[in-house]
Amino acid sequence: MSSIQAVDLAHVGRLINHGPTVLVSSAHGARRNLMAAAWSMPVEFTPPRVAVVIDKSTYTRELVLASGAFALNLPCRAVVDLAYTVGSETGKPAHEGDSDKFSRHGLVPLRGPALGLPLVPGCVAWMECRLIEEPHAQQAYDTFFGEVVSAQADERVFVRGRWSFRDDNAEWHTLHHLGGGLFALPSRTVQAERLKPVRT
Amino acid sequence: MSSIQAVDLAHVGRLINHGPTVLVSSAHGARRNLMAAAWSMPVEFTPPRVAVVIDKSTYTRELVLASGAFALNLPCRAVVDLAYTVGSETGKPAHEGDSDKFSRHGLVPLRGPALGLPLVPGCVAWMECRLIEEPHAQQAYDTFFGEVVSAQADERVFVRGRWSFRDDNAEWHTLHHLGGGLFALPSRTVQAERLKPVRT
Numbered sequence: 280m281s282s283i284q285a286v287d288l289a290h291v292g293r294l295i296n297h298g299p300t301v302l303v304s305s306a307h308g309a310r311r312n313l314m315a316a317a318w319s320m321p322v323e324f325t326p327p328r329v330a331v332v333i334d335k336s337t338y339t340r341e342l343v344l345a346s347g348a349f350a351l352n353l354p355c356r357a358v359v360d361l362a363y364t365v366g367s368e369t370g371k372p373a374h375e376g377d378s379d380k381f382s383r384h385g386l387v388p389l390r391g392p393a394l395g396l397p398l399v400p401g402c403v404a405w406m407e408c409r410l411i412e413e414p415h416a417q418q419a420y421d422t423f424f425g426e427v428v429s430a431q432a433d434e435r436v437f438v439r440g441r442w443s444f445r446d447d448n449a450e451w452h453t454l455h456h457l458g459g460g461l462f463a464l465p466s467r468t469v470q471a472e473r474l475k476p477v478r479t
Numbered sequence: 480m481s482s483i484q485a486v487d488l489a490h491v492g493r494l495i496n497h498g499p500t501v502l503v504s505s506a507h508g509a510r511r512n513l514m515a516a517a518w519s520m521p522v523e524f525t526p527p528r529v530a531v532v533i534d535k536s537t538y539t540r541e542l543v544l545a546s547g548a549f550a551l552n553l554p555c556r557a558v559v560d561l562a563y564t565v566g567s568e569t570g571k572p573a574h575e576g577d578s579d580k581f582s583r584h585g586l587v588p589l590r591g592p593a594l595g596l597p598l599v600p601g602c603v604a605w606m607e608c609r610l611i612e613e614p615h616a617q618q619a620y621d622t623f624f625g626e627v628v629s630a631q632a633d634e635r636v637f638v639r640g641r642w643s644f645r646d647d648n649a650e651w652h653t654l655h656h657l658g659g660g661l662f663a664l665p666s667r668t669v670q671a672e673r674l675k676p677v678r679t
Binding site: 293295296297298299300317318319320321322323328330332356359360361362363364367378383384385413415416419420421422424441442444454455456457458459460461462463464465466467468469470471472473474476477 | 493495496497498499517518519520521522523528530532556559560561562563564567578583584585613615616620621622624641642644654655656657658659660661662663664665666667668669670671672673674676677
């Protein structure tokens with residue numbers, strides 16, 4: 280039985296609220312690609328919207344602009360080598376018929392339920408996004424806004440709308456890139472308490 | 480001797496690359512405020528630019544628009560209660576002469592070296608940003624772009640342009656908000672290896 284469950288769109292902000300590295304996947308016709316992006320954030324809860332930085336030099340940018348859509352995939356500890364590797368190679372085929380990043384790494388994509396986008400297997404959460412056309416933000420800041428139209432997560436680590444990072448599910452903890460292939464894991468947690476104002 | 484050191488502006492992207500919660504501080508004339516924001520990201524390395532989401536309902540937004548500047552402060556485990564508390568209360572004085580969030584919590588701000596912005600003591604990194612006026616992105620996505628003009632970090636945890644999260648400096652690890660005051664800490668790390676393509 281699959282542990283992948285649909286996530287209520289009202290909870291989408293929580294998926295990337297804690298700042299994980301994401302893989303951006305995209306497709307146009309028979310062409311498809313994925314790239315790593317450390318730079319993404321939610322911008323609105325309702326409707327659920329996100330922003331992600333996609334550099335001008337990338338093949339992903341070409342596919343996103345052509346198709347008007349992209350997916351965010353959240354890699355986890357179990358696929359840390361994959362996340363790092365697809366972040367350090369180009370997906371643009373040098374010759375017609377060259378393998379793309381999916382086949383190069385033996386990945387059979389899952390199919391996004393809303394837009395049919397290729398989703399990366401082995402990840403712990405997935406969002407399909409419709410591109411919101413903002414040519415100025417794209418040009419000036421490489422910033423792409425999208426509306427999330429489907430969201431799924433692995434219920435072994437995302438439970439009732441919240442991340443649950445524990446010792447017994449460490450393989451599925453999200454990745455937070457520190458540079459040079461070193462990733463932090465959100466494995467320890469701390470519960471904050473409200474402070475009372477000091478008397479002044 | 481202070482452990483606060485200037486950070487080369489070329490390394491600014493690394494400060495928030497891993498997705499920490501930030502406190503946004505701002506000032507205009509005698510008014511000042513701070514708020515918690517989980518939603519921020521770098522958008523460019525050179526010049527160093529960032530984006531941060533500042534909701535229309537906030538007092539911070541009023542001060543940022545009036546002054547054309549904001550600072551990002553990175554709270555750490557040692558000040559987790561403060562980070563949570565300033566994220567759940569308004570800074571707008573109800574009456575003239577009411578205390579602001581700094582004095583309410585006994586905080587004597589540090590002075591930003593470039594713009595004189597009030598910086599939050601007890602944090603582990605600080606950036607002063609000049610607002611880049613983008614009225615459409617501000618209105619449509621609550622997204623504020625800024626150029627980083629000064630950056631500082633605590634060298635006990637940010638060493639030669641990189642975060643160094645270790646057991647012996649756990650009090651200064653950054654915070655990654657999971658919701659409801661529960662924060663993940665980037666205390667464990669994993670080093671990725673490059674994968675070789677599979678034969679297809």
